[in-house]
Structures are given as structure tokens and as C-alpha cells.
Amino acid sequence: MNTSHLNQMAISVKGLTKIYGERKAVSQANFEVPLGSICGFVGPNGSGKTTTIRMLLGLIEPSAGSGEVLGSSINKPSEYLSKVGAMIEGPAFYPALSGAENLKVLANIGGYPLSRVPELLKVVGLADRAGSKYKTYSLGMKQRLGIAAALLPNPQLLILDEPTNGLDPNGIQEIRNLLRELAEGGTSVFVSSHLLSELEMIAEYLVMLREGQVIYFGKTEDLLHAQQSFIVVTAEYAVDNDRLHALLADANFRVVARDGKLVIDGAKESAAEINRIAFSAGITLAELAMEKPTLEETFFDMTGDAE
Amino acid sequence: MIRVALGELRKLRRPTLSIPTFAIISALSTFFTWWVFHSVGNGHNGQRGESISSTTLSTPVGFAYGFTIMSFFLGMAAFSIFASQTANEYTLGTLRNLLVRQPSRVKLLAGKFLAMSTFALIMNTFAAFTSFITGYLMAGQAKVNTHSWFTSAGLSHFGKSYLNIFISVIAFGTIGMAVGIILRSPISSLAIGLIWFVIVENILGGLITSTVKWLPGQNLMLVGDGGQAGSTISYSHALGMSALYLLVLIALSGTLFKRRDVAS
Numbered sequence: 209m210n211t212s213h214l215n216q217m218a219i220s221v222k223g224l225t226k227i228y229g230e231r232k233a234v235s236q237a238n239f240e241v242p243l244g245s246i247c248g249f250v251g252p253n254g255s256g257k258t259t260t261i262r263m264l265l266g267l268i269e270p271s272a273g274s275g276e277v278l279g280s281s282i283n284k285p286s287e288y289l290s291k292v293g294a295m296i297e298g299p300a301f302y303p304a305l306s307g308a309e310n311l312k313v314l315a316n317i318g319g320y321p322l323s324r325v326p327e328l329l330k331v332v333g334l335a336d337r338a339g340s341k342y343k344t345y346s347l348g349m350k351q352r353l354g355i356a357a358a359l360l361p362n363p364q365l366l367i368l369d370e371p372t373n374g375l376d377p378n379g380i381q382e383i384r385n386l387l388r389e390l391a392e393g394g395t396s397v398f399v400s401s402h403l404l405s406e407l408e409m410i411a412e413y414l415v416m417l418r419e420g421q422v423i424y425f426g427k428t429e430d431l432l433h434a435q436q437s438f439i440v441v442t443a444e445y446a447v448d449n450d451r452l453h454a455l456l457a458d459a460n461f462r463v464v465a466r467d468g469k470l471v472i473d474g475a476k477e478s479a480a481e482i483n484r485i486a487f488s489a490g491i492t493l494a495e496l497a498m499e500k501p502t503l504e505e506t507f508f509d510m511t512g513d514a515e
Numbered sequence: 516m517i518r519v520a521l522g523e524l525r526k527l528r529r530p531t532l533s534i535p536t537f538a539i540i541s542a543l544s545t546f547f548t549w550w551v552f553h554s555v556g557n558g559h560n561g562q563r564g565e566s567i568s569s570t571t572l573s574t575p576v577g578f579a580y581g582f583t584i585m586s587f588f589l590g591m592a593a594f595s596i597f598a599s600q601t602a603n604e605y606t607l608g609t610l611r612n613l614l615v616r617q618p619s620r621v622k623l624l625a626g627k628f629l630a631m632s633t634f635a636l637i638m639n640t641f642a643a644f645t646s647f648i649t650g651y652l653m654a655g656q657a658k659v660n661t662h663s664w665f666t667s668a669g670l671s672h673f674g675k676s677y678l679n680i681f682i683s684v685i686a687f688g689t690i691g692m693a694v695g696i697i698l699r700s701p702i703s704s705l706a707i708g709l710i711w712f713v714i715v716e717n718i719l720g721g722l723i724t725s726t727v728k729w730l731p732g733q734n735l736m737l738v739g740d741g742g743q744a745g746s747t748i749s750y751s752h753a754l755g756m757s758a759l760y761l762l763v764l765i766a767l768s769g770t771l772f773k774r775r776d777v778a779s
Contacts, residue, residue: 266618267611268776285618294615300608304531316522317626318616357612 216279218243218365218396219264223273226259232420233259236273239415239425241398246391248407248428249400251417252511257400258297260417261369264398265294278365290318293363295371299354303343307334307353310342311360320360328356333382347374355383366390368399372406384410408503418511428503435501435509439472439479442495443486452491459485469495519617519626520633526600527634536592537641543588544642545649548581552653572650573660575669579676582646586680586739589642590687591712593635597688598704600631601695611777620773628692635684643677676741683739686757687712690731693768728752731760 219241226234234256241247251257262268264277266285280287301310311325329338332352337345345353351374358366366387372380380403387397387410401407407414408428416424441456443449446468453470456463461482462473472482479496486493501509527533555569572580604610617623654661663669694704712732720727727733727748734753742750 262611262776262778265611265615267614268778269774289615289618292615296611296615297608300612302526302529302607302609304529305526309525309529313522313525314612314616316525317519317613319518360616 216243217241217276218245219247219275219277219398221260221264221273221275221282224260224263224270224275225272226256226263226268227271234263234417235420237417237420237422239422241396241413241415243396244391244394245412246387246397246399246410247413247415248404248411249398249415249417250402250404250407250507251400255417255511256420257417258369259420261294261296261367261398261400264367265289265292265296267296288365290361291364292367293358293361293365294367294369295354295358296367296369298370298373299350299357301342301350301353301357304341306339306341307345307349307356308338310353311357314357314360318361320362324360324362328359331359331386332356333379348376348379351375352379355386363395365396365398368397370401371399372401372403380406404504404507405502414503416507416511423511435506436473437498437500439474439482440495440497440499441470441472441482441486441493442468444492444494448491451489452486455485455489456482516622516626516629519613519623520630522613523600523627523630524633527596527630532596533634536596536638540585540589540592540638540642541645544582544585544645547584548646548649549653551581551584552650552657552659555657555659569658572654572657573663575663575666575672577650577659577661578647578664578669579643579673581650582643583676583680583740585642585646586683587736589635589639589680589684590735590739591709592638593631593684593688594691594708594712595705596634596691597631598691598695598708599701601627601692602699602701602704605699606701614777621769624769624772628689631688631692632685635688636681639677639681639684643673643680679741680739682754683735683757686735686738686761689761690764693764696768696772729756731757734760 217240219239221240222238224234224237225232237256237260249257249260259268263270264275264282266282266289270282275282277285278288278291301307302313305313308325308329311328312322314320315322315325326335326338329335332355334349334352334356337349342350342353351371355368355371358368372383375383384406387399391397391410399407399411411428413426414424414428415422441452443452449465449468449470453463453465456470456472459481461478464471472478474482479498483493483496551567552572555567555572567580571577604613613623614620617626650659651661653659664673691704691708694708695701698704698707716730716732720730720733734748734756737748737750737753738757742753
């Protein structure tokens, strides 16, 4: 992380609101993304992520509130967009042009050197298909081209909406590494994704939306540390799980059976008591572990979205 | 604006658009000019069924006659290209990419217009060139003396015709661009525009002749023709009416483009 501008924000919004008719797509959103960090932007479908991103990019006008991107007001996108790379709601290009020609159109418009085009196609692994028409690209290749387009301005801030959609596991890993490298080089990354396990690995900061409202913004590890830990228990023989479940419930533990395991609410101290109960009943434990909720579990818990 | 125009030209020069466009324009321009010269003396070889004699073609007017017939077709081609190139940005979702790279919507629109006007200029020149070559090659067979074509009067007439057709072509294109912005769909824009200009205006003008002087397509055709001899509508009226329609459409579409949220 670039530490030279710790007190500065790549993105800062206050009371940002967008209303369509009577529906509030985004309501009083407040959050900040520090410079040089990777910030995950999560929320269920329709929670207002894309609307927020569009407001940050000057594509739609906020109904209320204010915001700054790289120190400039979002009401004056021409002051900062030359330093911002973005891919919004998936890649969108001209089907009859090749990948390289599509990037050259954007390079022309943005005033970037055309020599960036082959470099970026190489970075995203499309060098050997640069001359192929966009309409012949697979979903993953289209996504890679979208990322290349976002990197054209050598951005100080990269805003990506679902960049790993359609990518295979190798592709996802490549994009993860690329985002890390960019952040290490000082680029701020604001990335929305439904792959929460991916975000958990790379995002230092998190903004979580639900029904247009920001329900969390801050450090990812702070959010995860604040979650109550639980104990996971597995009997050596599966047939003993039901019996152990009943015994623990009788001892006033909150127990849920999940994927052949028993998940028990409780602090570290409860582990000894659980072990004792199992031992007394002649049940051997194959697993007794303390666990924290993953980001995905925390997300479901906070948003009430189990999709 | 120039940067946007360069990007737009990159799209316009793609072979799937430029080759068929120039091929059709060349074929039509060649055919109409060939028809005028080939049918000299047989009657009905001019615009609107007029009979054009070899004597008329031997005057300075003859230089541009075949090209002038192309005016409406060039206008329709410009309408289609401007409308589809603009509306496609909405349907493909590429407008958001363009606006991220050029946040000034006025500059973006002006750049696109400049590029498409350049394309239309090349198209116009191409049609004029093929028409001239065809006419020149056919002149001997049609017993047309081309001497007056190359006099100052001939060249001046050709220049005026070229300019009038170019004004008409750009105006049709501007209407296409405005319709593309308003409707945001290439299919709707093309269907509505072509049905209006090719069918509705002709039916209206045929049934109620007094409407002709108020119809945008008819006025633009008149501008392209440089004012028709014997027409009840003057060239200046046609130019004024066309300018009025353009101003209204530019104001409406420009306001929409500037203020409308880009949500697709």
C-alpha cells in the first residue's frame, strides 16, 4: 500500500442519494476509500452498487449528497476521469471491431498513446487474439478486454464492476494478482464482486450495501474480527452426530447441523465443556475447532441475502 | 473533440461499413448517370420523369446532372449511418465507455458529428467522382459535348451542386443523429426515419400538395437539388425551413444527451 497519502481518500461520499421515481436506488450513502488500497464493494443484486459506481463516474446525476474522487467533486468528472479506469456492468465493445481496434478507439478518445494497446493486451493475456473480432471472444476474453480498457489511462483509481465474471479459476487468480500488483504500485482499486472469498483475500477495506444503504464501511479484518466466533464439532462416526447434537442442546448450547458437522455458538472456553460432554457419552470427536465466520457468511448474516 | 472524431473514424472505416457503403454509392451513382446519358432522346431520363436532351447535357448543367439525382440517396445513406452509429452506442452499452474517456458530453457529440460528417464528405466526393467519370465516358455515345463542363460556368455549377448536396446530406445526417439520440435504438431510428422520408412524405405531398413546403424531407431534397426549376417553393424557403427543423431537433436531442442519465 502506498503510504504517502494516508490522510487522502481515493473516494469519499457523503449522503449520496439517487432516487428513481419513488424508489431510492441509493440512500444517504457515506463511505471512504483510502488512496492506494483495495476496497471491496459488496451487496445483493439491486442493492445500488452499480448506481453508486455510475454516480462516481459522472454517468448519472445524484439526487442528493456529495462526493469526491481523487480530490475532485463528482459534479466535475472531467477533473478526475482521465486518472480513473473503469469497467461498469461488464464489458461493452463494438462487435465488428477487433479487440485491439476497440482499445484504440478508447485510446484515441482518451488521448493515450496507441503503444499502450499491445502492452495491455499482453497484460490481460489477449495478445494472440488481438486481431480477432470482439464478437468472436468468449465471455472470459471479453472480460479481460474490459479490464485492459480500464487500465488504458494507467489509472490512479481503478473501478471495476464484477471483473471476474466469466473467468475460469486461473483467470480469477490472474486478476487477483494483477489487482494486488496495481495496489502495491499505488493504484487505488474499488471493486465490486459476488466472489466474496476472492474479496476476503485481497480487499483491505469493504463497503457493504443493502437496499441502497451502506451497512458497513471500514477495514475488512475489523468486520471479520467483530463477528462472533463459533465452534465446529464432528463426531468420529457420523451416526453419533445426532446424539451429540441432542446432548449439547440439553446443555443449553445453540447447535446447528451443517454439512455433516455441528456448528455451536460459543467462546473458546466452551470447547472444553463440549469435549467433556462428548467424552462422557462415549463419543470420540474427529474435529473440535474454533472458527470465525467467513466474509461470505458475514455478508449473508448482515444482508439477510442467502442467494 | 478531435480525439473523439479520430476514435469515431476508426469505427467508421471498418470494412463491414465502409466497403458496402462506398460500393452501393458508386453503383447507384454510376447507374443513374449511365441511365441519363444512355436514354438521351428516349425521354423520361431525368429526375421526376423529365426528359433531358443531349443539348441540356452539353450545357454547364450537364456536368453535375447525374450526381444531382443521387442527392436523396446520399441523404438517406447519411441519415442511416448517423442514426445507427449514434443509437448503437446505447444498445451496445458503449456510451458509458466513451463518457468515461470523454466526460464532456458536448465534446463527445461534436466529435462524433465531425467524424460522421467527414465520412459523409468522402461519400459525397465518391459519388460525385463516379458520376463524373461515368458521364464523361458516356458523353460520346450520347452525343454530348463536354466542352462547357470545363468552363468556369460549368465548374461553378458543379461546385454549387456539390455544396447543395453536401448541405442536404449533412442535414439528413443531423436528423438521423438526433433521432438516434432521442430513440436510443438503431432499428427504431432507421425504421421511423426511412418510413417517414420515403413513404409518409411522398403520400402526404401527393394527397395534399400544400403540405410539401412544410415537410422536412421535401425541403431538404429541394436544397440538394439547388432549387427546382418551376417549383412553387423557393430555394431560400427550403433552406430556411430545413434550418428551422434542424435547430429544433438539435436543441431537443442535445438537451436530452446532456441531461439524460446513462443507465444502460
